[in-house]
Amino acid sequence: xxxxxxxxxxxxxxxxxxxxxxxxxxxxxxxxxxxxxxxxxxxxxxxxxxxxxxxxxxxxxxxxxxxxxxxxxxxxxxxxxxxxxxxxxxxxxxxxxxxxxxxxxxxxxxxxxxxxxxxxxxxxxxxxxxxxxxxxxxxxxxxxxxxxxxxxxxxxxxxxxxxxxxxxxxxxxxxx
Numbered sequence: 001x002x003x004x005x006x007x008x009x010x011x012x013x014x015x016x017x018x019x020x021x022x023x024x025x026x027x028x029x030x031x032x033x034x035x036x037x038x039x040x041x042x043x044x045x046x047x048x049x050x051x052x053x054x055x056x057x058x059x060x061x062x063x064x065x066x067x068x069x070x071x072x073x074x075x076x077x078x079x080x081x082x083x084x085x086x087x088x089x090x091x092x093x094x095x096x097x098x099x100x101x102x103x104x105x106x107x108x109x110x111x112x113x114x115x116x117x118x119x120x121x122x123x124x125x126x127x128x129x130x131x132x133x134x135x136x137x138x139x140x141x142x143x144x145x146x147x148x149x150x151x152x153x154x155x156x157x158x159x160x161x162x163x164x165x166x167x168x169x170x171x172x173x174x175x176x
Contacts (some may be wrong), residue, residue, distance in 0.1 A: 005077065010140055015020040015040045015045070015046060017039055017045065017046075017047065017050070018046070018049055018050070018053065020039075021037065021039060021050050021053050022053060022128055024025070024037045025037075025053060025054065025056050025057060028057060028062065028082065028167070029056065029057070029060045029062065033082050035165075035166070035168060035169070036168045036169075036170065037054075037168070037169050037170070038049075038169075039169065039170070039171045039172070040168045040173070041172075041173055042173055043173035043174070044151070044173075045173065047158070047171045047172075047173065048075075048078060048079065048082050048086060048143075049091075049144075050141070050169060050171055051066055051068050051079065051081070051082075051083075051139075051141045051143075051169065052083060052088055052092050052094060052096070053092055054066060054080060054141065054167070054169050055083075055092075055094050055112065055139075056094075056103065056137045057139055057166075057167055058112055058139070058151075059094070059096075061172045062075055062137070062166070062167075063137045063139045063166050063167060064136040064137045064138065065099055065108050065112060065113040065114075065132075065137075065138050065139070066096075066112060066113030066114075066138065066139045066141060067107075067114060067115075067116070067129065067132075067133060067138050067140050067161070067165070068098065068114070068115040068116075068117055068141040068143060069072065069115075069116055069117065069121065069140070069141065069142055069143060069158070069161075070115060070117050070118070070143045070144070071117065071143065071144045072117065073104065073117055074150070075143060075144075076100050076115045076116060077100060077115075077126075078104070078144075079098065079100075079115035080098055080099055080100045080115055081098055081108055083097050083098050083112075084097065086118070091169075096111075096112040096113075097111045097112055098111055098112055098113040098114050098115055099111050099115070100112050100114065100115050100116070101114040101115070101116055102116060102117070102120045103116070103121075103123070103124045103128050103129060104121055104128065105128050105134055106132070107128070107129060108132070113138075116129065118148070118154045119152055119154075121154060121157045121158060121161070122153040122154045122157060123131050124157060127157075127160075129157075129161065129166070130157070130161060132162050133161050133164050133165060134164055137166035138161075138164075138165045138166055138167075139165065139166065139167045139169060140162060140165035140167070140169070141168075141169045141171065142158070142162075142169070142170045142171065142172070143171050144171065144172055144173070145170045145171065146172045146173055146174050
């Protein structure tokens with residue numbers, strides 16, 4: 001196949017990174033102690049399907065919610081829409097939903113998770129997101145994590161979330 005992917009058992013063509021991610025989540029579901037999955041996907045390569053695939057950890061009973069952190073509000077909106085996309089629902093056989101949230105109390109509001117931005121977390125003085133991550137087993141998705149500077153405004157709040165998340169997915173199209 002031209003993109004390096006293969007068909008799953010139902011004829012759905014997966015890209016190579018989706019296939020590798022599925023193997024990683026399969027391993028976790030089968031008992032691997034892995035908590036971190038790092039995905040380097042070329043820009044425009046479709047890394048936004050990986051949090052949907054990470055939802056398998058919820059359906060397997062290993063996690064309760066997803067927190068997808070994006071560098072821009074446009075990506076936050078895209079995150080919410082991707083979980084509702086009928087094509088992705090069929091492709092990955094899921095019925096999970098997330099919502100956009102900005103430092104809300106109960107950010108998931110009865111759904112399977114939420115999407116927020118690095119900027120929002122940088123000003124979350126009440127630590128509402130951290131408190132929610134401490135209450136539930138979260139899959140923390142850091143989208144374009146290369147935006148995190150070592151001593152930037154977002155470093156401490158993100159590190160606190162990272163340390164408490166049950167699983168972490170670090171996605172980027174740029175390394176270095």
